[in-house]
Amino acid sequence: xxxxxxxxxxxxxxxxxxxxxxxxxxxxxxxxxxxxxxxxxxxxxxxxxxxxxxxxxxxxxxxxxxxxxxxxxxxxxxxxxxxxxxxxxxxxxxxxxxxxxxxxxxxxxxxxxxxxxxxxxxxxxxxxxxxxxxxxxxxxxxxxxxxxxxxxxxxxxxxxxxxxxxxxxxxxxxxxxxxxxxxxxxxxxxxxxxxxxxxxxxxxxxxxxxxxxxxxxxxxxxxxxxxxxxxxxxxxxxxxxxxxxxxxxxxxxxxxxxxxxxxxxxxxxxxxxxxxxxxxxxxxxxxxxxxxxxxxxxxxxxxxxxxxxxxxxxxxxxxxxxxxxxxxxxxxxxxxxxxxxxxxxxxxxxxxxxxxxxxxxxxxxxxxxxxxxxxxxxxxxxxxxxxxxxxxxxxxxxxxxxxxxxxxxxxx
Numbered sequence: 001x002x003x004x005x006x007x008x009x010x011x012x013x014x015x016x017x018x019x020x021x022x023x024x025x026x027x028x029x030x031x032x033x034x035x036x037x038x039x040x041x042x043x044x045x046x047x048x049x050x051x052x053x054x055x056x057x058x059x060x061x062x063x064x065x066x067x068x069x070x071x072x073x074x075x076x077x078x079x080x081x082x083x084x085x086x087x088x089x090x091x092x093x094x095x096x097x098x099x100x101x102x103x104x105x106x107x108x109x110x111x112x113x114x115x116x117x118x119x120x121x122x123x124x125x126x127x128x129x130x131x132x133x134x135x136x137x138x139x140x141x142x143x144x145x146x147x148x149x150x151x152x153x154x155x156x157x158x159x160x161x162x163x164x165x166x167x168x169x170x171x172x173x174x175x176x177x178x179x180x181x182x183x184x185x186x187x188x189x190x191x192x193x194x195x196x197x198x199x200x201x202x203x204x205x206x207x208x209x210x211x212x213x214x215x216x217x218x219x220x221x222x223x224x225x226x227x228x229x230x231x232x233x234x235x236x237x238x239x240x241x242x243x244x245x246x247x248x249x250x251x252x253x254x255x256x257x258x259x260x261x262x263x264x265x266x267x268x269x270x271x272x273x274x275x276x277x278x279x280x281x282x283x284x285x286x287x288x289x290x291x292x293x294x295x296x297x298x299x300x301x302x303x304x305x306x307x308x309x310x311x312x313x314x315x316x317x318x319x320x321x322x323x324x325x326x327x328x329x330x331x332x333x334x335x336x337x338x339x340x341x342x343x344x345x346x347x348x349x350x351x352x353x354x355x356x357x358x359x360x361x362x363x364x365x366x367x368x369x370x371x372x373x374x375x376x377x378x379x380x381x382x383x384x385x386x387x388x389x390x391x392x393x394x395x396x397x398x399x400x401x402x403x404x405x406x407x408x409x410x411x412x
Contacts, residue, residue, distance in 0.1 A: 044337035063225035076184035081159030085149035118143030147247035189267025193236035193275030224271035252298030296396030
């Protein structure tokens with residue numbers, strides 16, 4: 001007795017000091033969860049950074065490294081048909097058509113087709129009274145939507161190039177001349193011009209379009225230099241007539257789907273910054289917000305109406321499309337992650353970052369309130385624009401999911 005070896009510890013047992021050194025199960029789980037939340041936070045941060053800074057910088061750098069492929073000839077004058085879908089535009093349609101026919105472009109190589117989409121005012125009557133030999137009016141008895149109206153207009157077009165615009169805008173005198181020059185190169189299937197926002201109806205009073213709009217135009221210009229613009233400017237874009245593909249009824253963004261169909265056929269869509277269209281600034285911040293909601297809802301709608309855009313084998317510019325359009329729809333949720341996750345992470349830096357975000361959102365909210373009240377937002381203008389853009393992305397997604405996207409904007 002007493003001379004035997006001490007009993008061995010069982011496989012699952014530990015000495016008291018070893019037990020003290022082991023973290024409790026709950027603490028281990030919390031640590032694991034903390035690591036997961038840290039990874040998720042940085043994923044959200046990286047996604048937002050890529051969406052609003054990384055992708056634009058990448059495209060601008062790529063554009064600088066890419067040598068111009070060709071130079072256009074200024075002597076190229078293909079036949080052009082301008083197609084306008086109009087609904088209850090009797091106050092503006094006459095001036096719009098006159099503006100087109102006053103272009104510095106060979107008169108016999110330019111004609112206009114206006115589709116009155118179920119107008120209940122005197123839109124068709126105004127056009128009939130013009131009695132212009134190169135103007136054709138198509139009157140639809142019921143409102144069938146812009147996509148159907150454009151399909152009818154293109155079917156009636158006989159120009160080599162079809163140019164799309166709206167009743168609301170007007171062109172600089174050389175807009176069409178400049179817009180069609182790139183078509184001298186066979187690989188160019190479409191072009192888009194630049195929209196200038198004005199304080200009034202005078203072309204000599206362009207409004208400083210703000211940091212965001214300049215930023216957006218710079219991205220489009222870079223995309224054009226690299227290959228193709230992801231979406232056209234609805235106020236002024238043109239395509240080769242034989243490349244047009246019929247639009248599905250109820251489509252919101254003809255100026256995104258048509259360009260994507262052009263590039264899917266192996267052609268390029270170029271931005272021509274010298275081809276200018278003018279428009280008046282939205283009469284209210286609410287109206288501008290509604291336009292953003294409509295556009296972002298239209299991007300969601302494309303996923304159901306044209307699911308092929310999600311296939312990189314069919315969508316030749318899938319990388320640009322996803323980075324430019326879809327990432328902005330996802331960004332609001334990544335921003336929420338950036339705002340809430342730091343409160344559950346260890347480290348003063350995370351807490352400081354959360355407080356900094358709250359301060360910025362406070363400035364953005366104050367700026368938004370000032371804008372809605374018609375006052376100068378001052379330093380809050382840029383944060384307010386960013387806040388409204390992301391709020392519009394959420395509202396647009398809800399509208400598309402609930403099937404209300406088509407009702408967002410009745411005017412063409």
